[in-house]
Amino acid sequence: MKLIRICLVGAGRAAKVHAASLTRHLPAGRLVAIVDPHAETLQATADEFGVEQRFATLEEALDHIELDAVVITTPTFTHAALAVTAARAGKHIFLEKPMALTLEECDAIARAAAENHVFLQLGFMRRFDPDFSAAFERIQAGEIGQPLMVKSLTHGPGLPPPWARDLKTSNGNLAEVNSHDWDCIRWLMGSNPRRVYAEVANLKGSARGVTTEHFYDHALVTVRFENGTLGNISSICPCDYGYDARVEIIGEKGIMQIGELKGQAVVVCTDRDHGLVTPIFRTWPQRFAWGYIREMEHFLHAIQTDTPPKVGAEDGRWAVASVLAATRSFLEERPVLLSEVMA
Ligand SMILES: NC(=O)c1ccc[n+]([C@@H]2O[C@H](COP(=O)([O-])OP(=O)(O)OC[C@H]3O[C@@H](n4cnc5c(N)ncnc54)[C@H](O)[C@@H]3O)[C@@H](O)[C@H]2O)c1
Known part of the structure; x- marks a missing residue:
């Protein structure tokens, strides 16, 4: 080759x-x-x-x-x-x-x-991560029936680089941190987003010296898909407890959870007052190494x-369109149809 x-x-x-x-x-x-x-x-x-x-x-x-x-x-x-x-x-x-x-x-x-x-x-x-790709195949095989609702979260550790905090150079955390959630919920649900409603908050930025206009470090987005099913995305960056990326999908017949907080299959106990100790994922290169x-x-x-x-390009374009709709949603304080930004 x-x-x-x-x-x-x-x-x-x-x-x-x-x-x-x-x-x-x-x-x-x-x-x-x-x-x-x-x-x-x-x-x-x-x-x-x-x-x-x-x-x-x-x-x-x-x-x-x-x-x-x-x-x-x-x-x-x-x-x-x-x-x-x-x-x-x-x-x-x-x-x-x-x-x-x-x-x-x-x-x-x-x-x-x-x-x-x-x-x-x-x-x-994430589409190539062993857990996410196995989950996709099992949804395709019909194990949980038709997916009806998806909840996806990405909480990332440190402050993103300065260019990634600014809506003018990056579209903010909903793009830099949550592009993966946008792509995964569309991929796993098998439907394009139709309408989004986003709330954002700046709860940690000022304490860390961030003065960028429209900066936010927490966001929650509600999504309605074209096929009538529902989803949400939770975004935190910086997240002080580690790197956390998990998804839950509820189908007609069952529930599927992808990912866990535990960063290693090792649990240690040396002191019965403090109980079990196990590492959490610390970074995105560690969680998604494979x-x-x-x-x-x-x-x-x-x-x-x-x-x-x-x-490829179509997947990338849908994620960008979703971010633009969610950004317009929090700036204008209203639900936004994807067709408004894609027209
Ligand atoms: N897939 C993932 O999980 C993941 C994780 C982190 C970042 N990213 C993405 O990777 C990209 C970079 O993010 P990062 O965190 O590595 O940023 P970074 O700021 O750490 O690095 C970007 C580098 O690009 C250089 N650069 C700027 N303009 C350039 C140009 N015209 N030609 C060549 N180099 C140039 C900068 O000098 C800098 O060294 C972003 O799109 C980000 O969203 C993806």
């Missing part, structure tokens, strides 16, 4: 997770270059993963090295320009969520990928076998 030569665009937090998958777990891929305009970040990540080719811009990398694909792990407001540049250069694209800031940008990315015959895979790693490896394996396999990846 052909070795897939990858350039990582962005060298920050998500980049390190994909660099680890490519250099330590996936012999089908070779990480040949890293791009980041921030010299210190570029050097630290390239040194950590032993990558010699380093560039400040994607254009420079495209001019100097042979590549098959890019993995884009930059802030959301840069996604559209970078993905379109990569597509026009004929490179397959793995693009981190959220796909982009606006639906116009999503459409530009999808169009560029289609016109240049390159694959586009979105970074929805999801990140398996999504990148899927991307490499898609290129090697010339088979389109199973999560």
